[in-house]
Amino acid sequence: MQEPEELGESFRQSKREFWVMVGIWAFFAIWTVSYNGFFADGGSEGEPDILFGMPSWVIMGVAVPWVLAVSATIWFAMCFMKDTDLRDEEDSE
Amino acid sequence: MTSLISFGIYMVAVFALAIFANRAGKSKSFVSEYFLGSKSIGLWAFAFTYAATSASGGSFMGFPSLIYTHGWVLAWWIAGYMVVPIIALGLLAKRINQVGRIAGAITIPELLRRRFENRNVGNLATLLVVFFMFFYLMAQFKAGAQIMATLMEGVPVYESAVAGVERVTAGIPWVGAAEGDYLLCLLVFAVSVIAYTTFGGFRAVVWTDVMQGVVMGLGVVIMLVLTLAQVGGLGNATKRLGEMTPPQFVTVIVSTGEVSQEDRRIPRGEWIQLEGESKVIRLKSSVIITAGETESEKVEALKLTTPDEINRVLAGIDATSPWTATITGPEELYAYGDGKKGVYMTAPGPSQKDSGGFLGVMLALSFFAFWTFSGAGQPSYMVRQMAFRDTITLRRSIVMVAVYFTLIYFPLVIIFTCARVLLPGMEIHPDRVMPEMAALLTSNAGMPWLAGLLIAAPFAAVMSSVDSFLLLVSSGIVRDVYQESINPKASEKQVKKLSYLVTVVVGVLGLLAVMHPPQFLQHLIVFASAGLGACFLMPMIFALYWPRTTSRGVIAGMLTGGATVLVLYLVGFLITREFGEYLLLGLHPFVWAVLFSSLAIYFGSLSQKPVSGAIRLRYFGKPVERTKR
Numbered sequence: 001m002q003e004p005e006e007l008g009e010s011f012r013q014s015k016r017e018f019w020v021m022v023g024i025w026a027f028f029a030i031w032t033v034s035y036n037g038f039f040a041d042g043g044s045e046g047e048p049d050i051l052f053g054m055p056s057w058v059i060m061g062v063a064v065p066w067v068l069a070v071s072a073t074i075w076f077a078m079c080f081m082k083d084t085d086l087r088d089e090e091d092s093e
Numbered sequence: 094m095t096s097l098i099s100f101g102i103y104m105v106a107v108f109a110l111a112i113f114a115n116r117a118g119k120s121k122s123f124v125s126e127y128f129l130g131s132k133s134i135g136l137w138a139f140a141f142t143y144a145a146t147s148a149s150g151g152s153f154m155g156f157p158s159l160i161y162t163h164g165w166v167l168a169w170w171i172a173g174y175m176v177v178p179i180i181a182l183g184l185l186a187k188r189i190n191q192v193g194r195i196a197g198a199i200t201i202p203e204l205l206r207r208r209f210e211n212r213n214v215g216n217l218a219t220l221l222v223v224f225f226m227f228f229y230l231m232a233q234f235k236a237g238a239q240i241m242a243t244l245m246e247g248v249p250v251y252e253s254a255v256a257g258v259e260r261v262t263a264g265i266p267w268v269g270a271a272e273g274d275y276l277l278c279l280l281v282f283a284v285s286v287i288a289y290t291t292f293g294g295f296r297a298v299v300w301t302d303v304m305q306g307v308v309m310g311l312g313v314v315i316m317l318v319l320t321l322a323q324v325g326g327l328g329n330a331t332k333r334l335g336e337m338t339p340p341q342f343v344t345v346i347v348s349t350g351e352v353s354q355e356d357r358r359i360p361r362g363e364w365i366q367l368e369g370e371s372k373v374i375r376l377k378s379s380v381i382i383t384a385g386e387t388e389s390e391k392v393e394a395l396k397l398t399t400p401d402e403i404n405r406v407l408a409g410i411d412a413t414s415p416w417t418a419t420i421t422g423p424e425e426l427y428a429y430g431d432g433k434k435g436v437y438m439t440a441p442g443p444s445q446k447d448s449g450g451f452l453g454v455m456l457a458l459s460f461f462a463f464w465t466f467s468g469a470g471q472p473s474y475m476v477r478q479m480a481f482r483d484t485i486t487l488r489r490s491i492v493m494v495a496v497y498f499t500l501i502y503f504p505l506v507i508i509f510t511c512a513r514v515l516l517p518g519m520e521i522h523p524d525r526v527m528p529e530m531a532a533l534l535t536s537n538a539g540m541p542w543l544a545g546l547l548i549a550a551p552f553a554a555v556m557s558s559v560d561s562f563l564l565l566v567s568s569g570i571v572r573d574v575y576q577e578s579i580n581p582k583a584s585e586k587q588v589k590k591l592s593y594l595v596t597v598v599v600g601v602l603g604l605l606a607v608m609h610p611p612q613f614l615q616h617l618i619v620f621a622s623a624g625l626g627a628c629f630l631m632p633m634i635f636a637l638y639w640p641r642t643t644s645r646g647v648i649a650g651m652l653t654g655g656a657t658v659l660v661l662y663l664v665g666f667l668i669t670r671e672f673g674e675y676l677l678l679g680l681h682p683f684v685w686a687v688l689f690s691s692l693a694i695y696f697g698s699l700s701q702k703p704v705s706g707a708i709r710l711r712y713f714g715k716p717v718e719r720t721k722r
Contacts, residue, residue, distance in 0.1 A: 007640070011713050014188050015638055021183050025176050029461045032172045037454040040169060040440035050335075053327030054507075055165050055438045062168045062175075066503065069175035070495045076179055077491040083484040086191050 010084045017081055024076065028069050036061040099545030100552075103308065104285065107301050107556070111289035114297035139481045140490035141306035142299040142561075143182060143474060144497050145553070152501070153309070153551030154236040155618055157530070158523035160509035163444070163451040164334060164437030168506045170452055173464030178495040181468035186478040186487050188637040192712055193479040200565075201472045201629070202573040204479070208636050208712060209704065211644035212577070218629070219573040221655055222472050225624035226566050230603040232617035233559040234283055236524070238607075240552045241278035243528035251277075271608040279604060282555075287600035290560040291593050298560040299480075305553030310500060312531075312547050317504045319534040320511045330511040331438065337399045337513065339430050339443045340520055344422035345374055347389040349382060349415045357382045359389070362521065364406050365418040373397055373406045374418050375518040391421055395521050398432070402517045437513065446669070455679030463683045467622045470630025473561045476568075527551050563603075567595040616672055620662060623674075627654035627686030635694045640713045646698030654690035658682045 040057040049056045054063070160167040189204070198204035202222065206215025245251040259273035268276070289297060324330040347359055348368070359365075361379045366372070374394040382389045397403050429450040430436035430443030437443065440457075441450025452460075468474065481487055512519070512530050519526045531547035571592045576583055583591075632650040635642040661682035665675035674682050703709075 006710055006714050008714050010191070011188075014191075017187070018184060018638060021179055025180055025465055028176050029173075029458065032169065032175075033454060033458045033461060036169050036172075036440060036457065040166070050328055050331050053331055054168075055331065057439070058165060058168045062172050063503070066172070066175040066499060069179075070499055073176070073179040073495040074492050076183065077488040077495075081183070081187075081484075081488050081491075083488075084187060084191065086187075086194055086483060 013082050013084070017076075020076065020080060024069070024072050028065050028072075031065050032061055035065075099542050100549055101545075103545070103549045103553075106304060107285075108289055110300045110304060111292050111297040114300050115292055136486045136489050136493070138299050138303055139477065139486055140493040140497070142302040143477055143490065144494050145302035145306040145309065145558075152505070153555070154239065154524055154527055155232075156505060157509040157512070157527045158519075158525075160506055161512050161519055161526045162523050163442035164513070165331075165506070165510055166440045166442030166452050167509075168503070169440060169457055170460055171464070171502055171506065172457075173461040174498050174502045177465050177468050178491050178498060180465040181471075181474060182478070182487070182491045182494060184469045185475065185633060185637060186481070187484060189475055189478045189633070190481060190487075192637060195712060198479070200568045200572050201475050201479075201633075202569060203577070205632070205636060205647065206573075206577070208708075209642075209644040209647060210708065214644050214647055215573055215577065217648055217651055219569040221628045221651060222569045222625070223566050225621050225628065225655075226473075226562050227603065227606070228617055228621035228624070230559060230562050230566070230599075231607040232621065233555050233562065234279060234603055234607040235617075237282035237286070237552065237555040237559065238275050238279035239525055240528050240548055240555065241282055242274045243525055243532065243548065245274075245278065268608060276608070279607065283600060283604040286556055286559045287563065287597055290563045290600075291596040298564055301556070301560065305556060306497070308546070308549050308553045309551075310497065312549065312551075312553075313501050313504050313508070315543065316508050316531065316534060316547055319538055320508045320515070320530075323534060323537055324511045324514050327507060327511070330514045333401065333514050334437045334510060335435050336401060337437050338432050338434060339427040339436065339445075340398055340518070341396045341427075341431070342377075342425040342445075343374060343394055343396050343420045344391050345376075345394045345418040346391055346421050347376075347380055347382065347416050347418050348387055349417075350387070351415055352385060352387055353382075355384050359416060362518075363416070364410055364518070365394075365414070365416045366407065366410060367396075368417045368419045371403065371407065373403055373410070374420075375521055377521045394418065395518055396420075396424065397517060399517075406517060437510070446671075453679055456676060456681065459676075459679075459681035459684050462687075463619075463623065463626075463681055466630055466687065467626030467683055470626035470628075470633065471622065472625060472629055473558075473565050475629070475633065476565060563596055563600055566599045567592060570595050570599075620658075620672075620674070623681070623683040623686070624655060624658045626683055627658045627690060630654070631687055631690040631694055635691075635698070639698075640709045641698055641703055642694065643698045643701040643704055645701040646694040646696075649697035650690040650694035653693035654686040657686035657689050661685065 036057060040055075040061055051059050156167070156171070159170070163170075192198075192208060193204050196204055196207035198207055200219075202215040202218035205218050206212060255273040255277055258277045262269045262271070262273070262276060271279075289301070321327055345365075345367075347365060349357075359376065359380050359382070361376055363376050364373050365376070367374060374396045377393040377395060380389045380392040397406065427443050427445050428448045429441065433443075441452045444451045481490070508530070509526065512526055516526065516530060516533055519529065528548050528551065532544050535541050535544040535547060571588060575591060576588065580587070628651045631654060632647045635650065636647060661675045661677060662673070665673045668675060676682075677685060
């Protein structure tokens with residue numbers, strides 16, 4: 001996928017943002033699936049392991065990454081993503 | 094009755110917004126205004142229209158029913174929503190908006206057609222949108238009707254109207270087989286949504302979405318507070334959940350010691366003690382003991398297995414109740430989790446049919462990808478991404494939606510795991526757990542009027558999805574078929590009339606199709622989302638980010654993606670004889686569809702001559718270069 005020289009900066013920036021978003025997704029996908037894959041599986045019976053009113057695996061496997069994912073989203077949207085002029089010829093007429 | 098009044102106020106507000114929207118858009122070009130709100134949607138409207146459309150009947154009806162049925166494992170199942178805002182809104186929005194403006198497109202098929210200057214691309218996209226979106230509409234209609242039925246239950250005028258509907262429709266094929274209450278509510282719901290969508294167009298849909306988004310958020314927060322107060326705290330609920338074992342499904346005969354000269358009807362949901370045992374069953378459907386008889390026909394029922402639940406239900410059964418039940422057939426046990434304590438607290442969660450449990454690791458990974466990327470690939474969201482005003486609106490909306498989804502989805506898991514403790518035996522009708530829970534919570538709190546607002550939350554979710562889908566399908570037919578292929582010189586008046594007509598016809602067809610929907614709402618929603626995501630996600634990504642993509646590649650990608658989902662659902666049906674997907678190597682069909690679709694686009698594009706330099710420059714070049722052309 002060679003990029004010709006005539007590609008605009010707005011397109012290149014959008015592409016950079018695309019890959020950062022995919023990276024953020026991959027990080028949290030690996031976290032939740034691997035952590036829960038190991039710790040959410042219920043083999044034993046009896047008194048459940050509870051933390052903050054929830055099964056303990058939910059805290060580290062869902063709640064904590066959820067909070068971090070929202071933080072990453074805020075960073076991405078407010079600090080990394082750049083503004084682009086979306087107007088085109090038709091609009092500006 | 095008080096809940097009905099507060100619900101009525103909500104409905105009046107929805108119609109008032111549609112009327113204002115219709116007036117606000119009168120001075121603008123009809124097509125751009127009716128289908129895209131003149132591309133001028135601001136921050137609050139854009140964030141809430143996206144969030145409200147995304148949080149459909151699935152989120153407020155199907156999802157709660159799955160939490161109730163399978164327990165805490167649903168927190169893992171829905172975990173992908175932590176990154177849905179950044180992916181579904183961020184991945185394509187900026188480029189879709191930019192390319193859409195350059196192309197002068199109003200719809201997604203139109204954008205694809207102009208991007209590749211190929212009519213076949215647009216026609217195929219329209220066909221796929223209409224096909225898969227229809228399943229989505231069906232699911233939302235079903236959800237809307239069920240919510241109304243719960244709200245209206247016990248209202249005398251409504252009960253006599255239901256009896257009237259049953260009498261009138263009894264002899265009509267297809268229609269007559271549906272239950273009267275469902276049919277009546279379906280009709281009222283469908284007519285309301287079709288009316289305000291037709292009248293107000295996209296702007297009405299967006300404005301009502303904002304209000305509905307607020308109602309949903311408020312509804313969830315109030316439900317969470319009431320639930321935690323009534324269940325004695327989350328820790329207590331989770332502990333009791335840990336002691337629970339899944340119910341069993343049985344066939345029973347209901348009997349009574351007294352002979353009556355009249356037929357006696359025992360309603361669906363009635364709790365009855367088993368003859369000579371300290372056990373209880375709950376009827377899955379209503380049953381009649383005919384005059385002069387002491388026993389009913391065989392009827393399906395649910396039998397509780399958790400001692401704490403059994404004792405609580407037994408304590409609530411009227412000691413003078415004339416009914417007892419006897420099990421007549423074999424007991425149908427859960428394939429995974431039967432008799433296993435703690436199964437509602439851990440993965441893979443109990444499952445009625447699957448001996449491997451509800452959610453294995455591979456399926457969890459599939460859903461993490463599914464929620465995020467299929468969200469990005471939905472044409473109903475893409476079309477909203479063509480409508481925002483500027484990138485500042487987009488950036489702030491991503492943040493708002495991220496916070497909003499956190500406040501909606503995680504609390505829903507908490508509320509409906511607690512629902513297992515407060516509301517036993519809902520497996521007889523799991524899709525109704527949300528409205529039943531709203532009614533129970535507000536009645537226990539002595540505020541029945543609040544039920545109207547709480548039930549308005551899922552209703553708002555359903556309405557805000559149905560209106561968007563209706564508009565999407567009708568825009569596809571009017572703009573992409575009629576204006577493009579049949580009558581390109583159609584006057585604005587003709588297009589306006591046809592847009593109204595098509596919106597009504599599509600709505601009516603959806604209504605007719607949904608009279609006998611499958612049991613689990615979520616199955617339909619997942620199928621439709623997977624189908625649409627499979628058809629549009631990768632073609633759109635390639636079209637926006639890879640200049641070398643060609644029309645042949647995109648057509649191959651759409652067909653391969655859609656076909657993969659259809660084939661894997663067909664295989665699933667052939668194996669289980671029920672509507673559901675086949676998980677090849679444990680992965681959801683959507684994952685396979687994305688993979689095959691990508692390969693098809695890549696090789697399809699390479700097999701064709703690249704698009705012209707002018708097109709590349711127009712959609713990927715520097716703004717100065719673009720304007721020079």
